[in-house]
Amino acid sequence: MLGSVVSLLAVMLTGFFLFRILPGDPVRTMTQGRAVTVEQLAELRRQFGLDKPLPQQFLDYCLGLLRFDLGTSFQYRAPVAELIAERLWPTVLLVGTGTVIAAMLGLWLGTRAAWRRGSVTDRLSTGVALTLWSVPTFWLGLILIVVFAGGLGGVLPHLFPTGGMASPGVTGFLPGVLDVAHHMVLPVTTMVAVVYAQYLLIMRSSLLDEMGGDYLVTARAKGLRDALVLRRHAVPNALLPTVTLIFLNLGGVVAGAILVEAVFSWPGLGMLFYEALRVPDLPLVQGLFIFFSASVIFMNLLADLVYPLLDPRVRT
Amino acid sequence: MSAVEPPPAAAGGTGAGSEPPPGAGGPGPRALARQRRRRAAAAFWRAYAANPAGVAGLAGLLLFILVALSAPLFVDTADLSVTRAPGSPYQPPSAEYPLGTDNFGRSVLDLVVWGSRVSLTVGFLATLVSVALGALIGVVAGHFGGWTGTVLMRVTDWFLVLPTLVLAIALATVLDRSVFTVILAIGITAWPTTARLVRAQTLAVEARPYIERARALGGGHWHIMGRHVLPNVMPLVLAQTTLMVASSIIAESTLAFLGLGDPTTISWGGILQDARNAGAVSSGVWWYLLPPGLAIALVALAFTLCGRALEGVLNPRLRERR
Numbered sequence: 001m002l003g004s005v006v007s008l009l010a011v012m013l014t015g016f017f018l019f020r021i022l023p024g025d026p027v028r029t030m031t032q033g034r035a036v037t038v039e040q041l042a043e044l045r046r047q048f049g050l051d052k053p054l055p056q057q058f059l060d061y062c063l064g065l066l067r068f069d070l071g072t073s074f075q076y077r078a079p080v081a082e083l084i085a086e087r088l089w090p091t092v093l094l095v096g097t098g099t100v101i102a103a104m105l106g107l108w109l110g111t112r113a114a115w116r117r118g119s120v121t122d123r124l125s126t127g128v129a130l131t132l133w134s135v136p137t138f139w140l141g142l143i144l145i146v147v148f149a150g151g152l153g154g155v156l157p158h159l160f161p162t163g164g165m166a167s168p169g170v171t172g173f174l175p176g177v178l179d180v181a182h183h184m185v186l187p188v189t190t191m192v193a194v195v196y197a198q199y200l201l202i203m204r205s206s207l208l209d210e211m212g213g214d215y216l217v218t219a220r221a222k223g224l225r226d227a228l229v230l231r232r233h234a235v236p237n238a239l240l241p242t243v244t245l246i247f248l249n250l251g252g253v254v255a256g257a258i259l260v261e262a263v264f265s266w267p268g269l270g271m272l273f274y275e276a277l278r279v280p281d282l283p284l285v286q287g288l289f290i291f292f293s294a295s296v297i298f299m300n301l302l303a304d305l306v307y308p309l310l311d312p313r314v315r316t
Numbered sequence: 317m318s319a320v321e322p323p324p325a326a327a328g329g330t331g332a333g334s335e336p337p338p339g340a341g342g343p344g345p346r347a348l349a350r351q352r353r354r355r356a357a358a359a360f361w362r363a364y365a366a367n368p369a370g371v372a373g374l375a376g377l378l379l380f381i382l383v384a385l386s387a388p389l390f391v392d393t394a395d396l397s398v399t400r401a402p403g404s405p406y407q408p409p410s411a412e413y414p415l416g417t418d419n420f421g422r423s424v425l426d427l428v429v430w431g432s433r434v435s436l437t438v439g440f441l442a443t444l445v446s447v448a449l450g451a452l453i454g455v456v457a458g459h460f461g462g463w464t465g466t467v468l469m470r471v472t473d474w475f476l477v478l479p480t481l482v483l484a485i486a487l488a489t490v491l492d493r494s495v496f497t498v499i500l501a502i503g504i505t506a507w508p509t510t511a512r513l514v515r516a517q518t519l520a521v522e523a524r525p526y527i528e529r530a531r532a533l534g535g536g537h538w539h540i541m542g543r544h545v546l547p548n549v550m551p552l553v554l555a556q557t558t559l560m561v562a563s564s565i566i567a568e569s570t571l572a573f574l575g576l577g578d579p580t581t582i583s584w585g586g587i588l589q590d591a592r593n594a595g596a597v598s599s600g601v602w603w604y605l606l607p608p609g610l611a612i613a614l615v616a617l618a619f620t621l622c623g624r625a626l627e628g629v630l631n632p633r634l635r636e637r638r
Binding site: 003006007011130131133136137138142143145146162248252254258273277278280282286288289297300 | 470473474476477478479480481482483485486487489490562566569570573574575576585588591592597598599600602605606608609612613614616617620621
């Protein structure tokens with residue numbers, strides 16, 4: 001609990017250091033490559049409060065954060081917090097669906113691979129997982145678009161849309177939901193393909209750790225079938241370290257979301273981040289940096305709180 | 317383990333060489349140490365070669381490094397300039413251009429071969445930065461413990477929690493666009509895993525009696541860390557390094573794809589960014605998109621396979637499981 005608070009404070013400090021002190025002159029960074037007059041630069045500096053002394057800037061920044069005021073976007077001329085709130089739900093939908101599918105697929109395949117270690121299934125699924133893990137997320141997305149949305153230059157039918165979240169002109173609740181689901185197929189596939197590998201490998205190794213356990217011998221000795229030994233005794237114990245690691249890996253999932261959204265033009269936070277860093281719109285990048293980091297810290301805190309419920313041994 | 321143990325005189329190394337060997341006419345302590353090292357290397361290679369995936373990864377790796385080093389021999393840099401491209405735009409693969417041409421008429425094969433130089437260099441250097449940082453912090457945190465160790469580990473934990481890519485992107489956004497920035501951004505964000513691993517290993521090594529002996533003989537902190545702890549931690553660090561090069565190369569391509577790389581160099585991620593900006597995705601020019609991504613995936617896979625094989629040989633806990 002205290003650790004999370006310290007981490008949040010550290011995020012605040014890093015955010016200030018990264019975007020106010022490191023660039024030297026943030027306004028110059030933002031306006032690079034554009035023709036601006038000295039008056040415009042001074043006006044921008046005044047607007048972002050950069051004309052004040054650093055300690056005053058830092059105080060303003062901290063007070064702003066306490067009020068969830070993350071500054072004003074340079075590109076959209078709108079409050080950063082508002083922009084984030086607007087784009088939050090598409091990301092939650094995409095990341096949530098992707099993580100749940102990836103976790104279930106990874107856990108299931110990992111269990112099967114460990115239980116029949118060294119079999120063809122084990123070697124095949126571990127090999128496929130390692131290969132997909134080595135593939136850059138964004139490239140897999142591009143290839144999926146070319147093959148399934150672009151129709152490979154007219155060879156295949158256009159099965160899925162190339163990007164976005166919804167088609168224009170679709171009305172009604174059920175058609176709307178189906179349309180969004182249709183748009184989600186390719187982005188979610190990309191996320192799952194890249195993420196599930198680590199769940200598979202973690203589950204496989206933690207189940208292998210449990211396989212030598214005496215309690216499994218006992219379970220077999222009392223006459224349980226193989227499937228029951230696995231389901232009732234081995235898997236629940238192997239799940240514990242895996243669940244923690246799933247939460248710890250959320251930082252990686254955020255990274256995946258940024259790339260998937262950038263490739264598929266999914267109108268979420270990742271897309272916003274991508275648009276912001278192209279400008280570069282420093283207040284928006286800063287706000288998203290703080291938001292992403294804070295949400296990962298929050299998820300880890302959640303994992304710490306959920307863990308004792310799953311594992312009575314750590315309940316002290 | 318070899319059956320014949322060398323005499324204890326060969327152990328240590330500092331100052332032990334001045335004494336004459338006990339058995340007159342036998343090999344000196346240095347020769348014995350060399351023999352022992354050769355035997356250990358042979359045993360290591362036998363254990364490594366038992367893992368076919370690891371051998372395949374190593375072969376692939378050597379092939380890529382060879383191609384990157386010899387690229388100037390068969391790629392003319394003039395062909396890579398946008399204005400003096402040899403072919404016409406978007407030609408599908410043919411005998412002249414085995415992987416087709418890009419939107420300027422440059423050979424995609426040449427681009428990919430040339431791109432391997434930047435991608436591999438950045439991958440190696442970023443890994444070097446992060447592993448050096450991680451090893452230093454891990455050893456210091458494990459050796460000193462107490463306040464220093466606690467503070468260092470808190471910092472490490474905090475970095476571990478932060479989304480790596482977000483931090484790297486933030487760093488690359490505020491600094492100038494250059495290869496150096498990319499190396500720094502990846503190196504600074506990727507060290508915590510190494511630091512944790514090294515710290516755990518340091519604690520295990522420091523519990524051994526010979527560290528106490530070294531301390532009793534008057535060895536200082538830096539002597540113990542440098543001459544006794546680090547050599548014992550290095551093997552695991554090596555395995556970790558191999559795994560990290562794979563993720564560094566992917567991270568480099570990701571940053572380049574997001575437009576944060578050096579625009580004046582050619583790297584695999586940069587080629588993909590150019591391809592996407594040129595509309596290769598919507599017009600289905602697969603020969604422009606497929607090769608750079610495949611190259612990234614193959615190199616990353618080769619490093620991952622090598623790293624896992626090394627880990628299997630060096631980490632006794634994993635040895636039986638595989």
